[in-house]
Amino acid sequence: MWLNKLEEKFGRYAIPNLPKIIVxxxxVGFVIANISPRLYSLLELNPYLILHGQVWRIVTFLLIGPETNLIFVIFVLLFYYSIGSSLEQVWGTFRFNMYYLIGVLGTIVGAFLTYVILTFAYGEGYGAFVNMDTFYLNMTLFLAYASMFxxxxxxxxxxxxxxxxWLGYLDGLYLIYIFLSSGFTVAGISVKVSIVAALLNFLLFFFSMKKIRRMGANFKAKTIHKKKARAYKAKTITPKxxxxxxxxxxxxxxxxxxxxxxFRYCSKCDGNYEYCQDHLFTHKHVKR
Structure with missing residues (x-):
């Protein structure tokens, strides 16, 4: 699986406890929104403004989250943390990092594509109002959670x-409803693109992690056991x-x-006999 190959090369760079960082x-974004709405507006992912010098927006939009009353925000953030931590625990740190990273990159790419298309079709006055955030990416996190549990x-x-x-089905239906009802204004098109980017990310991981979904919560435990077994075997190999x-x-x-x-060990020989590729299938089995 492509995720396994990436993890072998880049797994050491994965950020642990990413759900906590996201929350x-x-x-922080909620506090800024309530203290200084003007400053908060400078954090949004707006391709037009990024291309006109406000490059920090390509990162600071990650602070854009729920903006309603405090009680609701606390509930939502705890919910995000709960499902994110569960997925990280089962998938492993690297896979959860990749899910969120690809989702964020998909949102950024979607925003710029929307800006380019609207600007080309209707002029820069339309493209300047493209804004996106990670709301729909977080909604697909629950889809991922529902597919795992x-x-x-x-x-x-x-x-x-x-x-x-069943909650996962409702989540999916809600995304479809928003997609269909969002209209074709600049804001509506931005919503549609955000949903498509988030769902494509979900589907990519959904089909890439069939084995993990089958094994469920046992996946991480079995993976750790295999890694320990390989490490132990490597330590016990006697230098020739x-x-x-x-x-x-x-x-x-x-x-x-x-x-x-x-080189491979022969399972039919009595003892730890190792053979090269030329003799693995042609040697005489050792029996005691």
């Missing part, structure tokens, strides 16, 4: 038990002659003799 950014039950209004998958780590039991060649050689 803190939204909290479909049978989990939550209590709606603390009374009615309902499975998460001249410091080599592998040696064919038949021809006694090592990786130092030919870096292109591949």
């Amino acid at each position: 803190l950014l939204y909290a 479909p049978e989990m039950e939550v209590y709606l209004y603390m009374i009615l038990p309902i499975k998460v998958k 002659k001249n410091g080599a780590m592998h040696e064919c039991a038949v021809c006694h060649r090592t990786e130092l003799d030919d870096p292109e050689l591949e």
Whole structure:
């Protein structure tokens, strides 16, 4: 899987506890919105203004979050943190980082494409009003959560038990409703593009992580176990002659003799007998 290959190369750069950082950014944005609405307006993702010198907006739009009353904001941020932490725990830090990073990049690309298309079609006066944020990206986080834990039950209004998958369906239907009802004004088109970018990101990961969805919450535990097993095996390999780590039991060649050689242990031999690719299937099995 492409995510596994990326994790091998760049996994060490993953940011741990990213859901907490995301929630803190939204909290800071909420404080700014209430203290200085004018300053808050300078944080929005607006391609026109970015191209005219306000380059900080390409990052600061990550502070744009829910802006209603304090109680609702606290509830939403706790909800974001809960589902984000659950996904990070099951997927692993790197995969959650990638989900959010690709989602954010998709939003940025979508904003600039919308600006370019509207400017080309109707003039810069239309493109100047394109604004986007991560609201719909966060909505697809719940879709991802529902796809991972479909049978989990939550209590709606603390009374009615309902499975998460049904809430996921409602979330998806709500996104479709917003998409269809948002109209074709500049704001409406911006909403449509934001939704499409967020859903494409969700679908990319949905189909890329079939194995993880099947294994559910056990995925991370099994992955950690495999990594520990590989690390233990690597530590217990006894160096061969001249410091080599592998040696064919038949021809006694090592990786130092030919870096292109591949070595495997034979499961049918009694003992730890290792063979090169030329003798793995042709050697006589050792029986005690």
